Amino acid sequence: MRPSSSASTRNRRMSDSDETLLDRPIWSALTTSQRHLAEGGPRALRYPVDMTPFADVPDMSAASFAALGDLLSGTQVAALFTPEAVDVPAGFKLVLAGPCEQMIGSPADSPLGDAEIVELGAADVPAMMALTDLTKPGPFAARTHELGTFLGIRAGGALVAMAGERMKPGKFTEMTAVCVHPDHRGRGYAQALLAAVGRQIEARGEIPFLHVFSSNASAIALYQRQGMTIRRRLYVTALMKQE
Missing domain, CATH: 3.40.630.30 (Gcn5-related N-acetyltransferase (GNAT))
Incomplete structure (x- = not known):
């Protein structure tokens, strides 16, 4: 590609x-x-x-x-x-x-067929949390959607795919929460949503990037096929206070 x-x-x-x-x-x-x-x-x-x-x-x-x-x-x-x-x-x-792996660049456009990409808001939070709880793309809480614009795809009235924005260091904006319900995979939803999120970031004069665990070879390969490149490796560490 x-x-x-x-x-x-x-x-x-x-x-x-x-x-x-x-x-x-x-x-x-x-x-x-x-x-x-x-x-x-x-x-x-x-x-x-x-x-x-x-x-x-x-x-x-x-x-x-x-x-x-x-x-x-x-x-x-x-x-x-x-x-x-x-x-x-x-x-x-x-x-x-x-x-x-920290990857940078705007993903190439991907055909979507008959599905429609819609903007998600506060009323969609329960469905967004249910989808992320099922698919485990990373932490997603009650106010995560306030960090940026989130886009989704519905099927039969249910939210089946989504992606959005999270960290905003300087002129860079992180793409996040890329997830698709297991029953709706293989239809290009993730690629289409990632491309749409990337376009809205670039329309503001910002640069898209994302993070993906190094062990997730299939996701890394997908992002590379869409034109993103690995910038560098970072380390994720989650800590709690010792009781």
């Missing part, structure tokens, strides 16, 4: 964007385009917990992790995306750890 024509557009804009923001996408988002959502201070920041468990620290110091711990209560989880693997500090319990 021919690479997306948006690739040249992205390259022209890259000189105006600091791509190193993507090395620490959570911290970068919460100190740039989404700083109005940031909770915490100079040693630790997080999104509101009913949006996403994402959080980050500016360095791996004991003081920064102590500040992160102060932001957590009960069973709350802090999920970090970092350039290097995190050594779990004292006072925390590891919930999840693994590498992911």
Whole structure:
């Protein structure tokens, strides 16, 4: 498949964007385009917990992790995306750890047939949460849809596929929650939704990117066929406070 024509557009804009923001996408988002959502201070920041468990620290110091711990209560989880693997500090319990690939570029258009892509909103949250709970694309909470525009496909009145936007570090916007109900796979829904989300991001003069676990070879291959490229590897670490 021919690479997306948006690739040249992205390259022209890259000189105006600091791509190193993507090395620490959570911290970068919460100190740039989404700083109005940031909770915490100079040693630790997080999104509101009913949006996403994402959080980050500016360095791996004991003081920064102590500040992160102060932001957590009960069973709350802090999920970090970092350039290097995190050594779990004292006072925390590891919930999840693994590498992911950070991919960049706008996916090429994909034919959809008779299905219609629609914009999702607050009234669709129960259906969005049910779909993500079934398909496990990553954390999705009651207010995740407020992080950006989400698009979906319905069949028989039920939501069967969706994708949307999440982190916004600088001029970059992350595509997320790409999922399709098991009974409706193989129809090109994920590709079409990803392309539609990418187009709306680029229409605002921003650059699309996404994260996918390194073990998910089929998804990585799909995104590459649509013209996206791997930028770098990051490490996902989810932590809880030790009881």
